[in-house]
Amino acid sequence: MSTEKLLSRVMEAEPVGSRSKVTVVGVGMVGMASAVSVLLKDLCDELALVDVMEDKLRGEAMDLQHGALFLKTARIVADKVDILTYVAWKLSGFPRHRVIGSGTNLDSARFRHLMGEKFQLHPSSCHGWIIGEHGDSSVAVWSGVNVAGVSLQKLNPKMGAEDDGERWKDVHKKVVDG
Template sequence: MACAISILLREFCDELALVDVMEDKLKGEMMDLQHGSLFLKTPKIVAGKVDVLTYVTWKLSGLPKHRVIGSGTNLDSARFRYLMAERLGIHPSSFNGWILGEHGDSSVPVWSGANVAGVNLQKLNPDIGTDADQENWTETHRKVVDSAYEVIKLKGYTNWAIGLSVADLIESLMKNLNRIHPVSTMVKGMFGIGDEVYLSLPCVLNSNGVSSVVNMTLTEDERAQLKRSADTLWNIQRDLKDL
């Protein structure tokens, strides 16, 4: 619902559809938003039941792969940029860094591309992100992974950050901005991945969906971590391959 309200308040669409498996709660949320229609500029708010993976959505919808996108590691990357920037004493928009792969525990921090104003942090500290790093930057990625659990422990769930993250993606799509986001897309054939899995890579988003995927220069270790993420997902998905 934080995603819904973030989208509504930024006036991106003329119709918003809510999808969930909890039908009663879903109808209640829909009605609650409809009652506030006077204060919104989205004339139509509807709701319906389904709860599926990005991969399953792609398979069942029949849509081309560039039209099916998962929010992926867009929020993970935002958390990473916030935590790194806080330690560096700068605004998150001034730190450039990416979390790729699978959202959550097996996500891949791209230390080789982390930079501030073009100054590559790995060149300043060749051990950054490794066990040998005396500055312990790896702790920042651990905090990215643990941050959702911490918020859930404190308030029971996460909602505002993911809502803002999804609205950010919607803006790039609806306004045809050609901005780059780390979102979940079909990665078969990239970085040595041979299976049909959805993982997060830097994607150019516009009104067509994913218009292109940025071919990042990754280290061998980063490529291996990305491949492990793909293998983890494929082991879950393999039973769905006949969809």
């Protein structure tokens, strides 16, 4: 048997382009844990990391790229534009302060969890939203905080203020400090 038979093509090769892409927005601990999980489970051909903190983003992307030798993922890229929020802003025609990204979904979930702990209720009965950017600049929407539809701000008009006896500002701080 000649070696040429070993190298003969049995079927056409698949195109080289990316067939599936996963984007992780935020390269904090949760984002990087998600990125590594995606890579280890071989869920995509291309992994994109997005964050506004350029130095951290560059470092995390390089770590993953250097470790890619041991993975099947063909491409790992990084950029600092949350493209979906940017596109929504451009298409909507709204001023930029009226378009809010969904990067604080996890913060909102943490807030609801902490509300549940405070009231000894399941978090699904607690409702509240953290908007803006993750971190110190995030904003708790105190007017929307409710338990089973009952507005907490109506029961406590000082909710979230410095002189709030229930210290709701501390709950928001726990969310930020994560």
